[in-house]
Amino acid sequence: MGGKVKEKIKAKIMDANKIRRVLQRLTTEILERNRNLKNLVIVGIRTRGIYLGKRIAALIKEMEKIDVPVGVLDITLYRDDFSELETQHMVQKTEIPFSIAKKDVLLVDDVLFTGRTIRAAMDGLFDLGRPKTIQLLVLIDRGHRELPIRADYVGKFLPTSRKELVQVKLKEVDGIDEVLITEPVDK
Amino acid sequence: MNPETPLTFRHYHLLGIEDLETSEILTILETADSMAEISRRDIKKVPTLRGKTVVNLFFEPSTRTRSSFELAAKRLSADIINFSLSASSVVKGETLKDTVRNLEAMAIDALVVRHSSSGAPHYIASFCRSHVINAGDGTHEHPTQALLDAYTIKQYKKRIKGLKVVIVGDILHSRVARSNLFLLRKLGAEVVLCGPPTLLPLEFSKLGAKIEFNLDKALVGADVVMMLRLQRERQKANYFPSIREYRQLYCLTQERFKLAKKDAIIMHPGPINRGIEIDSALADSVQSVILRQVENGVAIRMAVLYLLLGGKERESSD
Numbered sequence: 001m002g003g004k005v006k007e008k009i010k011a012k013i014m015d016a017n018k019i020r021r022v023l024q025r026l027t028t029e030i031l032e033r034n035r036n037l038k039n040l041v042i043v044g045i046r047t048r049g050i051y052l053g054k055r056i057a058a059l060i061k062e063m064e065k066i067d068v069p070v071g072v073l074d075i076t077l078y079r080d081d082f083s084e085l086e087t088q089h090m091v092q093k094t095e096i097p098f099s100i101a102k103k104d105v106l107l108v109d110d111v112l113f114t115g116r117t118i119r120a121a122m123d124g125l126f127d128l129g130r131p132k133t134i135q136l137l138v139l140i141d142r143g144h145r146e147l148p149i150r151a152d153y154v155g156k157f158l159p160t161s162r163k164e165l166v167q168v169k170l171k172e173v174d175g176i177d178e179v180l181i182t183e184p185v186d187k
Numbered sequence: 188m189n190p191e192t193p194l195t196f197r198h199y200h201l202l203g204i205e206d207l208e209t210s211e212i213l214t215i216l217e218t219a220d221s222m223a224e225i226s227r228r229d230i231k232k233v234p235t236l237r238g239k240t241v242v243n244l245f246f247e248p249s250t251r252t253r254s255s256f257e258l259a260a261k262r263l264s265a266d267i268i269n270f271s272l273s274a275s276s277v278v279k280g281e282t283l284k285d286t287v288r289n290l291e292a293m294a295i296d297a298l299v300v301r302h303s304s305s306g307a308p309h310y311i312a313s314f315c316r317s318h319v320i321n322a323g324d325g326t327h328e329h330p331t332q333a334l335l336d337a338y339t340i341k342q343y344k345k346r347i348k349g350l351k352v353v354i355v356g357d358i359l360h361s362r363v364a365r366s367n368l369f370l371l372r373k374l375g376a377e378v379v380l381c382g383p384p385t386l387l388p389l390e391f392s393k394l395g396a397k398i399e400f401n402l403d404k405a406l407v408g409a410d411v412v413m414m415l416r417l418q419r420e421r422q423k424a425n426y427f428p429s430i431r432e433y434r435q436l437y438c439l440t441q442e443r444f445k446l447a448k449k450d451a452i453i454m455h456p457g458p459i460n461r462g463i464e465i466d467s468a469l470a471d472s473v474q475s476v477i478l479r480q481v482e483n484g485v486a487i488r489m490a491v492l493y494l495l496l497g498g499k500e501r502e503s504s505d
Contacts, residue, residue, distance in 0.1 A: 074221065077225075077233040077234070077235040077263075077493075078233065078234060078235070082235060082236075082497055090214070090217070090218065091218050091221040091222065091490075091493065092221055093220065093221045093224055094221075094224055095224075123234065124233075127228065127230045127232070127233065128228060128229075128230070129229070
């Protein structure tokens with residue numbers, strides 16, 4: 001996102017420290033709810049969900065000394081707006097090198113908005129196998145749901161207007177850890 | 188939401204490699220790489236092209252290309268119907284334009300065309316609303332074959348730039364050779380064409396190829412050896428004295444193949460004439476990637492269908 005459209009920063013919601021603490025809290029919640037960690041696998045939604053997923057896997061390793069596998073899901077082929085997009089998007093690889101059948105899958109994304117990405121991601125997961133359960137973790141829930149979808153673990157509920165953009169930036173992709181609310185500037 | 192990388196593919200039809208930008212070729216190859224994963228799943232299907240209809244319009248025999256397009260469409264959940272010459276009204280005297288118009292009246296989205304006349308897909312594209320994909324037109328182009336060849340070369344060699352690719356055989360009649368020449372030159376490979384002088388016009392040097400009539404000389408230092416089928420159905424005159432002589436001069440034998448680089452790969456678009464253009468044992472050897480080419484064909488065609496059929500109706504840029 002970003003690029004051509006001009007936008008102004010309205011608020012900084014999280015910095016690196018805050019993101020780290022939130023992920024620690026969410027990891028604790030995950031450990032609390034999943035007694036059988038050996039059955040847990042993490043699937044991150046491209047792009048930022050991957051890195052959030054990897055960080056959580058590292059935190060689980062730190063706390064419980066257990067390796068939880070992390071896979072990557074690309075949802076481009078499952079979008080419901082395929083015929084309406086002005087420009088198409090590059091299909092990238094789905095890389096889930098383990099079976100998800102009968103597993104507890106923790107689906108990870110940065111921002112939960114309309115819920116359509118999660119709908120697409122669940123369709124994608126079911127094509128790869130039949131998981132025992134799917135749980136959803138998001139760093140930010142900004143509201144405006146269009147589908148009956150909710151997250152099991154939420155870093156922060158953030159009421160926004162539809163015009164606003166929530167930008168999650170992560171070191172691995174953006175060089176910095178922060179969460180911003182921005183708004184496109186009308187010309 | 189997920190990050191959205193806009194694509195650099197702006198064509199409405201895929202008629203040939205010649206009019207593609209290098210960046211568009213790379214976009215197709217990269218998309219194919221993501222598509223390949225789908226064919227390795229238990230459930231080899233994604234819902235992307237649900238509700239789209241693709242027609243295979245084949246006026247020439249084909250097994251590989253036709254079934255490859257059919258599988259590609261099905262794995263993307265498009266509906267596909269096959270239309271072949273012998274079962275069509277063409278034998279009753281219907282013109283090509285009328286055939287296409289009638290198919291279009293049934294609300295189709297894409298036409299995959301193979302025809303014995305060069306330029307037939309371009310003619311169809313000039314009047315029809317659907318996306319047209321050239322699946323081989325006469326002796327002109329066969330773009331998806333060249334794309335899957337490039338994808339296969341990249342898989343084995345990790346690059347294309349700077350490689351020496353030798354294409355051997357009936358260059359004159361080969362649409363595969365033309366499409367490959369365009370593509371490989373755009374991506375920076377050295378292309379050497381080799382064959383008997385009657386089947387290898389010197390004009391090809393103007394397209395950036397090196398011409399070599401002696402196969403032994405051509406093979407020295409080659410990274411990729413691409414053998415072509417002797418297209419006897421297109422050869423109306425006698426281009427060489429006998430099959431036996433052709434075999435002696437241009438058949439890829441174990442002995443000859445030693446002249447190429449140690450890790451060279453052997454390619455063939457199929458169907459193979461075993462023992463004529465290539466030794467049977469060599470075609471089945473570990474250095475032969477012929478079946479990998481077939482496997483990759485499905486991924487490439489999925490990528491092409493995805494790129495052409497996705498997005499809003501665009502202005503035709505062809």
